[in-house]
Amino acid sequence: MVLGCAASPEPEGLGIERQPESVGRVAPSVVRRLSRREYDRTVHDLLGTTSAPGQDFPADDVAHGFDTMAQLLTVSPIHLDLYERAADHLVTELSDDPERWAAVLPCASVEPDACASEVIDRFAPRAWRRPITDDERTALRALFHEAFAREGALRPALGTLLRALLLSPHFLFRIEQEHAAGGAQPVSNHELASRLSYFLWGTMPDDALFASADAGVLVDPEVLEAHARRMIDDPRIEGWIEDFAGQWLSIRALDDVFRDVVRYPQFDEPLRAAMQEEIAWLFRAVLEESLDVRELLRMPRTFANARLRQHLGVPSSGEEEPGIQEIDGARFHRRGLLTTAGWLTATSPPFRTSPTQRGKWILSQLLCQPPQPPPPDVSSMDEEDPGASVRDRLEAHRRDPACAGCHVLMDPLGLAFENYDAVGSFRRTLDGETIDASGVLPEGRAFADALELTDEIAEDPAFVRCVVRQVFTFSLGRPPEGEDEPHLDAIDRAFAASGYRWSELLVAVIRSGPFRQRQSQESGAGAP
Amino acid sequence: MIWTRRRWLAGAGVAMALPWLERDLPMARAQGSIEPRRFLAYYVPNGMPMSAWSHDDLLAPLLPWRDKLTVIRGLRNKPAEIETAGHHAAGTAGFLTGARPRRSESAPLVGLSLDHAFALHHGQGTPFDVMALGLERGDAVGNCDNGFSCAYSRNISWSSPTTPRPKIVSPRLVFELLFAGDPAAPPEAREQRLEERRSVLDFVATQARTLQRDLGHDDRTKIDAYFEAVRAVERRIDRGVHEQCPSAGGLPPLSSEIPSDREEHLALMHTLIVLALQCDATRAIPFMLANSASNAVYSAAGVSEGHHDLSHHGGNPARIDALEAVARWEITQFAALLGQLDAVQTLDGTLLDHCAVLFSSELSDGNRHRHDDLPVILAGSAGGTLHPGADLSRPDAAWASLLLSIGQALGVPILRWGDDGETPLDGV
Numbered sequence: 001m002v003l004g005c006a007a008s009p010e011p012e013g014l015g016i017e018r019q020p021e022s023v024g025r026v027a028p029s030v031v032r033r034l035s036r037r038e039y040d041r042t043v044h045d046l047l048g049t050t051s052a053p054g055q056d057f058p059a060d061d062v063a064h065g066f067d068t069m070a071q072l073l074t075v076s077p078i079h080l081d082l083y084e085r086a087a088d089h090l091v092t093e094l095s096d097d098p099e100r101w102a103a104v105l106p107c108a109s110v111e112p113d114a115c116a117s118e119v120i121d122r123f124a125p126r127a128w129r130r131p132i133t134d135d136e137r138t139a140l141r142a143l144f145h146e147a148f149a150r151e152g153a154l155r156p157a158l159g160t161l162l163r164a165l166l167l168s169p170h171f172l173f174r175i176e177q178e179h180a181a182g183g184a185q186p187v188s189n190h191e192l193a194s195r196l197s198y199f200l201w202g203t204m205p206d207d208a209l210f211a212s213a214d215a216g217v218l219v220d221p222e223v224l225e226a227h228a229r230r231m232i233d234d235p236r237i238e239g240w241i242e243d244f245a246g247q248w249l250s251i252r253a254l255d256d257v258f259r260d261v262v263r264y265p266q267f268d269e270p271l272r273a274a275m276q277e278e279i280a281w282l283f284r285a286v287l288e289e290s291l292d293v294r295e296l297l298r299m300p301r302t303f304a305n306a307r308l309r310q311h312l313g314v315p316s317s318g319e320e321e322p323g324i325q326e327i328d329g330a331r332f333h334r335r336g337l338l339t340t341a342g343w344l345t346a347t348s349p350p351f352r353t354s355p356t357q358r359g360k361w362i363l364s365q366l367l368c369q370p371p372q373p374p375p376p377d378v379s380s381m382d383e384e385d386p387g388a389s390v391r392d393r394l395e396a397h398r399r400d401p402a403c404a405g406c407h408v409l410m411d412p413l414g415l416a417f418e419n420y421d422a423v424g425s426f427r428r429t430l431d432g433e434t435i436d437a438s439g440v441l442p443e444g445r446a447f448a449d450a451l452e453l454t455d456e457i458a459e460d461p462a463f464v465r466c467v468v469r470q471v472f473t474f475s476l477g478r479p480p481e482g483e484d485e486p487h488l489d490a491i492d493r494a495f496a497a498s499g500y501r502w503s504e505l506l507v508a509v510i511r512s513g514p515f516r517q518r519q520s521q522e523s524g525a526g527a528p
Numbered sequence: 529m530i531w532t533r534r535r536w537l538a539g540a541g542v543a544m545a546l547p548w549l550e551r552d553l554p555m556a557r558a559q560g561s562i563e564p565r566r567f568l569a570y571y572v573p574n575g576m577p578m579s580a581w582s583h584d585d586l587l588a589p590l591l592p593w594r595d596k597l598t599v600i601r602g603l604r605n606k607p608a609e610i611e612t613a614g615h616h617a618a619g620t621a622g623f624l625t626g627a628r629p630r631r632s633e634s635a636p637l638v639g640l641s642l643d644h645a646f647a648l649h650h651g652q653g654t655p656f657d658v659m660a661l662g663l664e665r666g667d668a669v670g671n672c673d674n675g676f677s678c679a680y681s682r683n684i685s686w687s688s689p690t691t692p693r694p695k696i697v698s699p700r701l702v703f704e705l706l707f708a709g710d711p712a713a714p715p716e717a718r719e720q721r722l723e724e725r726r727s728v729l730d731f732v733a734t735q736a737r738t739l740q741r742d743l744g745h746d747d748r749t750k751i752d753a754y755f756e757a758v759r760a761v762e763r764r765i766d767r768g769v770h771e772q773c774p775s776a777g778g779l780p781p782l783s784s785e786i787p788s789d790r791e792e793h794l795a796l797m798h799t800l801i802v803l804a805l806q807c808d809a810t811r812a813i814p815f816m817l818a819n820s821a822s823n824a825v826y827s828a829a830g831v832s833e834g835h836h837d838l839s840h841h842g843g844n845p846a847r848i849d850a851l852e853a854v855a856r857w858e859i860t861q862f863a864a865l866l867g868q869l870d871a872v873q874t875l876d877g878t879l880l881d882h883c884a885v886l887f888s889s890e891l892s893d894g895n896r897h898r899h900d901d902l903p904v905i906l907a908g909s910a911g912g913t914l915h916p917g918a919d920l921s922r923p924d925a926a927w928a929s930l931l932l933s934i935g936q937a938l939g940v941p942i943l944r945w946g947d948d949g950e951t952p953l954d955g956v
Contacts, residue, residue, distance in 0.1 A: 031747040059694070064633055084761065173751070479634070
């Protein structure tokens with residue numbers, strides 16, 4: 001796509017003194033608190049719980065498309081209240097389940113001191129995702145003694161210890177220590193283990209990662225890569241799909257979608273859930289079958305449960321299988337993400353479709369060319385001649401020079417999808433007129449309909465570049481900065497050389513400098 | 529009693545730069561009542577249909593409290609008048625700060641909000657300095673406004689220019705926070721539980737302090753916020769909220785599920801607001817009926833279209849009718865809250881008399897994103913420092929001037945507020 005409308009980079013100012021750009025540097029990052037979802041997955045892995053206390057936490061603010069932005073993951077008193085309450089709940093729940101207690105906090109001795117020491121030595125490093133220091137061990141023992149004196153019994157005193165471990169900044173934050181002022185430094189083995197596990201799984205490291213970190217070999221790029229490949233093949237990669245694809249592809253945004261019940265009576269909760277599943281399955285198929293990521297946009301199959309099959313007009317075969325089935329997309333005018341009912345719904349307002357909104361989504365999310373915000377006092381479409389067709393009204397819009405720069409990009413993209421209504425049903429006519437979904441790209445190439453356009457977008461070099469930048473932003477919890485450019489170029493090349501496989505992109509990001517290093521926050525010393 | 533800068537900072541318990549503070553400030557206009565003053569900010573999104581904003585139309589439900597409130601016309605939130613889109617975010621960010629937010633997705637910057645300025649002054653003696661409440665959490669993406677952080681759209685409460693105070697939306701959670709510990713448990717058991725909490729909090733606070741040594745500058749700032757949060761909870765334990773709030777005030781048992789019926793959800797929140805203020809659990813409650821630019825559907829108001837969509841009615845009479853129905857519902861609910869506050873008797877007057885209640889929105893005309901002639905209701909007399917009863921018209925006066933007036937009426941020693949609150953609003 002041609003530029004000319006892209007928003008100028010926002011004057012971000014992370015509050016950090018910028019160093020001059022040079023190859024080998026990495027951009028600064030700050031310590032990250034666990035997001036609500038990361039908290040829930042972490043306590044699940046740590047304690048074997050199935051409860052999800054994070055659901056009660058305040059929503060994590062979203063920036064650059066993701067809720068994993070380091071700068072925004074802060075702590076307020078209400079967070080602390082809720083962490084305290086969550087820890088209480090988790091400890092109580094664990095005490096009520098002796099079997100799980102024994103599995104999580106094994107201690108061979110019944111002698112309180114020995115038992116506490118065993119718990120401290122074995123459980124605390126897992127909770128804090130790193131070995132504990134002698135000072136910490138002493139402090140934890142002191143806390144236990146105090147609790148034991150107060151409670152007079154082993155288990156309640158261990159409960160206090162557990163609460164403290166779960167409320168500690170070492171549990172709630174992914175701490176990365178500042179070793180020396182100035183320049184980029186490699187992160188430690190255990191810091192790297194957490195970077196890796198929270199990126200790919202959205203949770204704490206597993207035993208194998210801990211073992212490599214404890215042995216001090218995780219910083220070896222080959223060992224790191226072997227772990228990354230193992231983790232991509234592990235079912236816990238769902239954490240990445242939920243957090244990354246869930247946000248990037250608007251699966252989560254469907255949670256908040258509202259549809260007018262009179263116009264779209266078919267939009268109910270089962271359909272909403274089926275729409276979300278469809279996009280997740282599509283994403284998963286490209287990942288698991290090791291397909292070219294561009295297949296996301298041109299996949300000939302789609303994935304529908306009985307509710308969605310009915311919605312898409314798939315004839316029932318008598319014996320109805322309720323679960324997900326693969327459907328030949330072409331028979332139902334479907335081809336990849338941009339013709340999934342879910343995407344078409346998520347990008348529409350409650351009453352109608354919005355070609356502008358769909359076009360804007362494609363530019364921002366798939367091509368990383370977000371349009372500038374509209375100029376002030378711009379009229380919305382509803383204020384214009386209501387007799388005219390959507391296409392005519394948008395054309396009038398594009399004649400306004402203040403609007404043309406962006407609408408000339410957004411509208412042809414969005415209009416191509418007018419064959420799909422605000423819940424993604426296929427239609428040939430709108431208000432009695434045959435829909436014309438054809439268009440011409442700014443470069444001059446013509447397309448007949450959404451299916452042809454979607455191929456064009458997949459082929460656009462901006463798409464694969466954008467995929468890289470979305471993954472990079474998600475993984476580091478910050479948008480790319482100038483210092484990252486040489487690293488991003490290298491990732492772009494590795495991604496292309498692999499034939500655009502997800503797994504190779506993830507590995508390339510993990511092997512990159514910014515992922516394995518952190519920039520000192522102290523400006524004083526300045527690197528040589 | 530004269531507040532000096534030094535005493536203020538000592539009372540505030542935090543070292544922060546407060547450039548707008550002056551030494552030896554004039555005190556609040558009235559002293560006398562032993563009943564503390566409270567501040568309730570009541571935010572509704574998407575503006576108001578101003579053509580119907582009159583006592584015989586939208587405001588009719590407020591009639592019983594007309595002598596306890598002032599309807600103010602003409603105020604203008606100039607800092608929110610940004611040049612490009614993002615008006616919902618800018619108006620909401622300026623709601624209690626009176627300041628223009630930085631256009632940034634990931635590094636929000638706006639200003640301290642009035643509830644926190646008041647809390648720094650008055651709220652240190654209460655278990656919660658500020659209790660931010662609302663109905664919508666806003667989990668999913670897509671609620672941000674043209675390059676402005678979602679933080680601007682979801683919060684009106686800013687404990688520092690860069691730190692929003694997240695709001696609580698679960699009635700059950702508010703209840704549990706208010707009645708920390710089990711009020712029915714024997715005193716020794718309760719004391720033992722508090723001891724345990726103190727020791728755990730003390731342990732993690734020490735850890736945070738130790739940790740600071742090993743962190744870079746920006747990370748230290750973040751861990752500082754954690755440390756301050758721990759201190760806030762410790763202070764609250766020391767004060768024991770349940771002692772001030774011994775009974776649940778006849779509330780029904782609350783489910784951990786958030787009610788799906790919005791009117792029911794709101795009614796519970798109203799009851800908890802009254803309870804929190806009555807028990808002196810907090811003196812500052814910023815409340816958001818919904819998030820900025822919310823597209824909630826108010827079926828209780830008899831409409832089926834989203835609120836934000838309706839606010840862009842484009843002059844369509846049917847949609848204006850529906851928008852007015854939502855506004856009427858909002859005012860009716862707000863009137864019910866005033867009734868609840870006014871029904872609580874204190875030694876001198878009612879709880880409402882000791883409150884400053886500010887009702888407004890991030891916009892006036894949502895259809896065209898106007899920030900002038902904002903819809904404003906100021907209720908209660910803040911213990912006699914506000915003089916409600918007569919309506920005011922102050923065309924083009926700064927919204928921040930009203931915030932300044934409210935702050936001064938609450939006894940906050942400020943001489944200006946936000947970007948353009950240079951003088952108090954005449955006649956408040």
